[in-house]
Amino acid sequence: MKFKPLxxxxxxxxxxxxxxxxxxxxxxxxPVQAAPPTNSFMIRIGAxxxxxxxxxxxxxxxFVVDDPSTGTEDNPVVENVxxxxxxxLDLDNDTTWYISFAWKPMQHFGLELYHYDNxxxxxxxxxxxxxxxxxxxxxxxxxxxxxxxxTSILANWYPLGPNCLIQxxxxxxxxxxxxxxxxxxxxxxxxxxxxxxxxxxxxxxSWTAQIGVDFNFGIDSAWQINASAMYVDATPHxxxxxxxxxxxxxxxxxxxxxxxxxxxxxxNPWMFNLGIGYKFxx
Numbered sequence: 001m002k003f004k005p006l007x008x009x010x011x012x013x014x015x016x017x018x019x020x021x022x023x024x025x026x027x028x029x030x031p032v033q034a035a036p037p038t039n040s041f042m043i044r045i046g047a048x049x050x051x052x053x054x055x056x057x058x059x060x061x062x063f064v065v066d067d068p069s070t071g072t073e074d075n076p077v078v079e080n081v082x083x084x085x086x087x088x089l090d091l092d093n094d095t096t097w098y099i100s101f102a103w104k105p106m107q108h109f110g111l112e113l114y115h116y117d118n119x120x121x122x123x124x125x126x127x128x129x130x131x132x133x134x135x136x137x138x139x140x141x142x143x144x145x146x147x148x149x150x151t152s153i154l155a156n157w158y159p160l161g162p163n164c165l166i167q168x169x170x171x172x173x174x175x176x177x178x179x180x181x182x183x184x185x186x187x188x189x190x191x192x193x194x195x196x197x198x199x200x201x202x203x204x205x206s207w208t209a210q211i212g213v214d215f216n217f218g219i220d221s222a223w224q225i226n227a228s229a230m231y232v233d234a235t236p237h238x239x240x241x242x243x244x245x246x247x248x249x250x251x252x253x254x255x256x257x258x259x260x261x262x263x264x265x266x267x268n269p270w271m272f273n274l275g276i277g278y279k280f281x282x
Contacts (some may be wrong), residue, residue, distance in 0.1 A: 039281055040104045042214075044226045046275015048098035050119040050148070057089040057238055057265040069252030081248050083136070085259050086128045087240070091121040091146070091267070098273050100226075107162060112171060114152040114210075114230070116271060120145045127259070129246045136246050146201065147180040148267070150232055152208045167214040175208035177234035177267060202237030204267075214277065222279050230271040235264040 066079035096119040104110035122145050128138035154173030160166075179201035212228025240261040247254040 039106075040279050041281065042100075042102040042104070042224070042277050042279040044098075044100045044102070044275045044277035046098060046226065046273060047095055048116040048119070049093065049095050049272040050116060050121075050269050051093045051272070052091045052121060052148075052267045052269040054090055054092070055088060056091045056267055057087070057240075057261075057263065059261065059263060060084050060086045061259055061261070063257050065246075065248065065255045065257070067248075067251040067253065068255065081251075082132055083246060083248060083255075083257065084130055085244060085246075085257055086126075086130075087259060087261060088126040089238070089240075089265060090124045090126070092123075094119040094121055096120075098271070098275065102156070104156075104158070108158050110156045110158065110169075112152075112154045112156055112173075114154065115150070116273075117149045119148050119269075121148065125242075127242070127244055129244065129257070131248050134249050136248060139244075143199065148177060148269070150175055150177045150234075150269070150271070152176075152230070152232070154208065154210060156210075163219065165216045165219065167216065169212055169214070171210045171212075173208055174205065175232045175234070176203065176205050177232055177236060177269070178203045179236050179267075197242035198240070200239040201265075202239075204234045204236040206233045206235070208232045212273070216279075224277040224279060226273065226275050226277045228273045230273065232267075232269055232271070234267045234269065236267060238263055238265040 061084070063083045063085065065081050065083055067081075070079075096116055098114065098116040100112055100114040102110055102112040123143040125141045125143055126138065127140070129136040152173055152175040154171035156169045156171040158167055158169045160168065208230060210228050210230035212226065212230075215225040215227075217223050238261060241259065243256050243258050245254050246257055
């Protein structure tokens with residue numbers, strides 16, 4: 001599900017028309033509305049649709065293996081056979097809640113503190129093995145779900161005047177994405193027919209950007225509807241270990257290959273937010 005082509009330009013065009021109407025109201029004989037206070041605060045709460053990179057990790061490890069059943073006089077040694085094991089980790093999307101606090105100390109600029117909490121992403125692992133000439137096999141494993149939350153601080157720019165009922169904005173800042181550190185559980189291995197192993201995640205501090213719009217109910221109303229899209233460039237660390245049972249062509253017995261991964265994974269979530277806000281000033 002992709003919402004990257006946003007409809008914010010339509011909101012900007014509509015707001016420009018309202019701004020033009022307000023600008024000509026005074027000379028036409030109508031009273032000019034007073035601008036709302038520029039030193040204002042906004043609190044928003046609503047739903048966040050979190051869409052991480054569907055292929056959070058993809059990599060290949062190479063091994064050179066020998067056939068454990070060979071090495072006798074009647075069965076010559078089969079050795080130094082290259083085997084590549086590919087590993088892929090997929091994450092799905094989730095909807096959770098978000099809250100944000102915005103401060104607008106001047107007409108066109110403001111600061112925002114944003115947080116979404118406890119997005120639960122179902123995770124699936126795919127593993128495949130191949131030699132130079134033959135595909136050996138593959139399997140997949142449901143890993144349950146992993147929980148993420150993100151806290152961001154952004155500097156926002158509001159291009160239109162405070163009298164406009166539709167307020168588009170863009171923002172740039174820093175974000176901290178946390179993956180639940182308690183998510184540490186058996187994953188893969190091969191011990192008497194049972195798979196087992198270990199997986200663990202880190203966190204990441206990186207940059208974020210957003211585009212959004214506030215729909216105000218009226219020039220004197222404190223309530224508004226907020227819609228925004230935010231991107232976080234998050235690459236937390238991944239530690240993964242599992243054993244896979246493979247049998248290259250011509251081997252009499254299978255070979256257990258230990259896959260050990262220590263690398264970054266590309267979570268890189270998009271957040272699509274829809275909520276209600278309340279603005280006030282002192």
